[in-house]
Amino acid sequence: xxxxxxxxxxxxxxxxxxxxxxxxxxxxxxxxxxxxxxxxxxxxxxxxxxxxxxxxxxxxxxxxxxxxxxxxxxxxxxxxxxxxxxxxx
Amino acid sequence: xxxxxxxxxxxxxxxxxxxxxxxxxxxxxxxxxxxxxxxxxxxxxxxxxxxxxxxxxxxxxxxxxxxxxxxxxxxxxxxxxxxxxxxxxxxxxxxxxxxxxxxxxxxxxxxxxxxxxxxxxxxxxxxxxxxxxxxxxxxxxxxxxxxxxxxxxxxxxxxxxxxxxxxxxxxxxxxxxxxxxxxxxxxxxxxxxxxxxxxxxxxxxxxxxxxxxxxxxxxxxxxxxxxxxxxxxxxxxxxxxxxxxxxxxxxxxxxxxxxxxxxxxxxxxxxxxxxxxxxxxxxxxxxxxxxxxxxxxxxxxxxxxxxxxxxxxxxxxxxxxxxxxxxxxxxxxxxxxxxxxxxxxxxxxxxxxxxxxxxxxxxxxxxxxxxxxxxxxxxxxxxxxxxxxxxxxxxxxxxxxxxxxxxxxxxxxxxxxxxxxxxxxxxxxxxxxxxxxxxxxxxxxxxxxxxxxxxxxxxxxxxxxxxxxxxxxxxxxxxxxxxxxxxxxxxxxxxxxxxxxxxxxxxxxxxxxxxxxxxxxxxxxxxxxxxxxxxxxxxxxxxxxxxxxxxxxxxxxxxxxxxxxxxxxxxxxxxxxxxxxxxxx
Numbered sequence: 001x002x003x004x005x006x007x008x009x010x011x012x013x014x015x016x017x018x019x020x021x022x023x024x025x026x027x028x029x030x031x032x033x034x035x036x037x038x039x040x041x042x043x044x045x046x047x048x049x050x051x052x053x054x055x056x057x058x059x060x061x062x063x064x065x066x067x068x069x070x071x072x073x074x075x076x077x078x079x080x081x082x083x084x085x086x087x088x089x
Numbered sequence: 090x091x092x093x094x095x096x097x098x099x100x101x102x103x104x105x106x107x108x109x110x111x112x113x114x115x116x117x118x119x120x121x122x123x124x125x126x127x128x129x130x131x132x133x134x135x136x137x138x139x140x141x142x143x144x145x146x147x148x149x150x151x152x153x154x155x156x157x158x159x160x161x162x163x164x165x166x167x168x169x170x171x172x173x174x175x176x177x178x179x180x181x182x183x184x185x186x187x188x189x190x191x192x193x194x195x196x197x198x199x200x201x202x203x204x205x206x207x208x209x210x211x212x213x214x215x216x217x218x219x220x221x222x223x224x225x226x227x228x229x230x231x232x233x234x235x236x237x238x239x240x241x242x243x244x245x246x247x248x249x250x251x252x253x254x255x256x257x258x259x260x261x262x263x264x265x266x267x268x269x270x271x272x273x274x275x276x277x278x279x280x281x282x283x284x285x286x287x288x289x290x291x292x293x294x295x296x297x298x299x300x301x302x303x304x305x306x307x308x309x310x311x312x313x314x315x316x317x318x319x320x321x322x323x324x325x326x327x328x329x330x331x332x333x334x335x336x337x338x339x340x341x342x343x344x345x346x347x348x349x350x351x352x353x354x355x356x357x358x359x360x361x362x363x364x365x366x367x368x369x370x371x372x373x374x375x376x377x378x379x380x381x382x383x384x385x386x387x388x389x390x391x392x393x394x395x396x397x398x399x400x401x402x403x404x405x406x407x408x409x410x411x412x413x414x415x416x417x418x419x420x421x422x423x424x425x426x427x428x429x430x431x432x433x434x435x436x437x438x439x440x441x442x443x444x445x446x447x448x449x450x451x452x453x454x455x456x457x458x459x460x461x462x463x464x465x466x467x468x469x470x471x472x473x474x475x476x477x478x479x480x481x482x483x484x485x486x487x488x489x490x491x492x493x494x495x496x497x498x499x500x501x502x503x504x505x506x507x508x509x510x511x512x513x514x515x516x517x518x519x520x521x522x523x524x525x526x527x528x529x530x531x532x533x534x535x536x537x538x539x540x541x542x543x544x545x546x547x548x549x550x551x552x553x554x555x556x557x558x559x560x561x562x563x564x565x566x567x568x569x570x571x572x573x574x575x576x577x578x579x580x581x582x583x584x585x586x587x588x589x590x591x592x593x594x595x596x597x598x599x600x601x602x603x604x605x606x607x608x609x610x611x612x613x614x615x616x617x618x619x620x621x622x623x624x625x626x627x628x629x630x631x632x633x634x635x636x637x638x639x640x641x642x643x644x645x646x647x648x649x650x651x652x653x654x655x656x657x658x659x660x661x662x663x664x665x666x667x668x669x670x671x672x673x674x
Contacts, residue, residue, distance in 0.1 A: 023636055024595075024638055024639075029619075034623070035627065037627045037630040037631050038623050038624075038626060038627040038630075039626070040626040040627075040629070040630050040636040040637055041630065041636065042630050042634045042635055042636045043197075043634050044344055044563060044634075045636055047341070047344045047345050048344075050345070051345055051346070051375070063341065063345060
C-alpha cells in the first residue's frame with residue numbers, strides 16, 4: 001500500500017517548523033502568509049528548503065518554486081496537489 | 090625591460106617559449122597539446138560540454154579579433170556570463186586583445202541595489218560581453234539596466250568571423266600589462282577593482298602550482314563562480330597554467346545537490362577541488378549514504394578550504410564522514426588569500442594535512458595566544474599554511490607599525506610579486522592598502538590585508554580575526570555600509586547614519602549578520618516594532634541575499650559613535666553581545 005501523502009496543512013506546518021529552525025525565528029513569527037523574503041529566506045536557504053522538501057515528499061522540485069509560490073501557504077497548497085499526483089511539474 | 094624573474098617557462102611545456110603573460114601560456118598550450126581537453130562544463134540535465142586547448146585558442150582569437158577591430162589595448166570589457174564555457178572563451182579573448190577583463194556577477198532579477206552599475210561606471214567599460222541567449226532570452230532587463238556611457242554589447246554566440254586571421258593583428262602582451270580587474274572590494278556604491286597584471290597572474294600561478302604540487306595530470310573540478318577569484322584563478326587559470334583539465338559545475342548545482350560535487354570528483358578522477366568552509370559543512374549535512382554508492386574519493390588529493398574562516402570542527406567532521414568513500418584526511422588543505430594578492434597568500438603542502446592548535450578562547454579575544462587553562466576555554470584553530478616562497482609576510486602592530494614576533498597577534502601584511510598593482514583609479518585607497526610601510530624602513534611597500542593573525546614557531550599562519558569592516562557569508566564579502574544604507578532606506582523612522590551592521594558567530598561558529606538601528610524619537614509612538622523589523626529583514630534579503638540573524642532597534646543617540654560621528658561597529662557588536670544596547674521593544 002502507498003504511504004499516505006502529506007496534506008496541505010501538514011506541509012505548511014512542516015515548512016513553518018523548518019524555517020523557524022533554519023532562520024532562528026520563533027515559530028509564531030513564521031507567518032505562512034508572509035512573503036519568503038520577509039521571513040529572511042535568502043537564495044541559498046531557499047534552495048535548501050526545496051531540497052529538504054524533495055527528500056521528504058519524494059518528488060523532484062525546481063528551485064524557482066519559491067518565486068512562483070512566494071509564501072508558505074501558497075507553496076504548501078501547490079505541493080499538496082503535486083504530491084497527490086493531481087498536477088505535474 | 091623584463092627581469093628574468095618575470096619570465097616563465099610554462100611547466101611541462103615542450104615548446105621552448107618563455108612566458109611573459111598568460112597569453113604566451115595559452116599559445117604554448119594550444120601548440121603543445123591542442124587536442125587535450127582544457128575545460129569541461131557539466132550541466133545538470135544535459136551532456137557535458139568540452140573545449141580543447143585548440144578550441145579555446147580558436148574561440149578566444151575570434152573574440153579578440155572583434156575586440157581589436159572595435160577598440161584598443163587597455164579598454165575594459167565587462168564579462169557577464171551564466172556558468173559555462175563561454176565565459177572562458179571571452180576571458181581569454183580579452184587577454185589576447187590586450188583588453189582588460191572585468192568578470193562580473195549577473196545582477197539578481199529582484200535586487201535594485203547591486204554593484205553592477207557602479208562597477209561599469211568605475212571601470213568605464215568600453216565593452217560588455219555576454220551571450221545572446223542571456224540578453225535576448227533569459228534576461229532582457231539587462232540591456233537597459235546596465236547601459237553605461239558608450240559601452241558596446243558583444244554576443245559571443247553570434248556568428249564569429251575572422252578567427253583565421255593571423256595573430257599579427259593582435260597586440261604584444263607584456264608582464265606589466267593589466268589582465269583583469271577583480272571587483273571584490275568596496276561597497277556597492279563605491280566598488281574597488283583590484284588591478285591584476287599578467288606578471289601577477291604568472292607569479293601567483295607558479296606559487297599555487299608549487300604549493301599545491303600540481304602537474305599536468307592534476308584535474309581540477311570546481312563549482313565556485315567564475316567571477317569569484319577562487320573560481321577564476323585557482324581553477325580556470327591554474328589548470329591552463331599547468332596544462333591540466335578543469336571540470337566546471339554550476340554553483341547552483343552544487344548548492345542544490347552538494348553530493349553531486351563529490352560524485353563529479355569521482356567521475357572525472359579529479360585531484361584538486363575545494364571551496365569556502367561552508368561547502369564542506371553543506372556536504373556533511375546533506376550526506377546520504379544511499380546517494381554516495383559507488384563513489385570513490387581516493388583520487389581527491391587536495392581539498393583546499395579558503396575564502397572564509399576555516400573551522401577545525403568542519404574539517405574533522407568532513408574527513409570522518411567521507412573516509413568510508415576513500416577520502417584521505419591529509420588531503421584537507423586550508424589556505425589563505427585575497428584578490429589584493431592576486432589570490433593565494435599562504436598554503437600548506439600537498440598531502441601534509443591541516444595543522445590545528447588549541448588555544449585559550451578568552452586570551453584570543455584579547456589578541457593573545459596562550460594555552461587554555463580550563464576545558465571550557467579550549468578553542469581549536471586551524472592553520473592556513475605557510476607564507477609562499479617568493480613572498481614576504483609580516484605580522485604587524487598597527488599602532489607602532491613594527492613587526493611582531495612569533496605567536497603574537499597583529500595585522501597580516503604581505504609583499505611580493507603576487508601583490509596586485511592597486512585599486513583601479515583610486516589612488517587614495519591604493520595608497521592606504523597597498524603602500525603601507527613599516528616604522529623605520531620606508532624602502533618597501535606592503536599590502537595591508539585587514540586580517541589579524543599570528544605565525545607560530547613553524548611559520549604556520551593562523552588567521553584569528555579581522556580589523557576591516559567586512560562580513561563574509563558563504564565566501565561572499567558584504568560591506569556594512571551597504572547593508573546600513575538598505576536598512577535606512579526602508580522606513581522614515583530609521584535614522585540616517587544611525588545604524589551598524591556587523592557579524593557574530595552562531596552556535597556553529599558561522600558568521601551571521603546582525604543589524605542595530607536607531608529609531609527617530611518622533612516616530613517612537615507610531616511604529617510597530619515587529620513590522621519594521623520584518624520590513625528591514627525583507628529589504629536585506631532582497632538587496633543583499635543574506636538572512637539577518639537579528640535586527641535590533643534602539644533609542645536615538647545610543648549607537649556608539651566617535652566624536653567625529655563615525656559609527657563604531659566593533660563597539661556596537663560588543664554591546665550587542667553584552668546585552669547593553671538600549672533596545673526598543
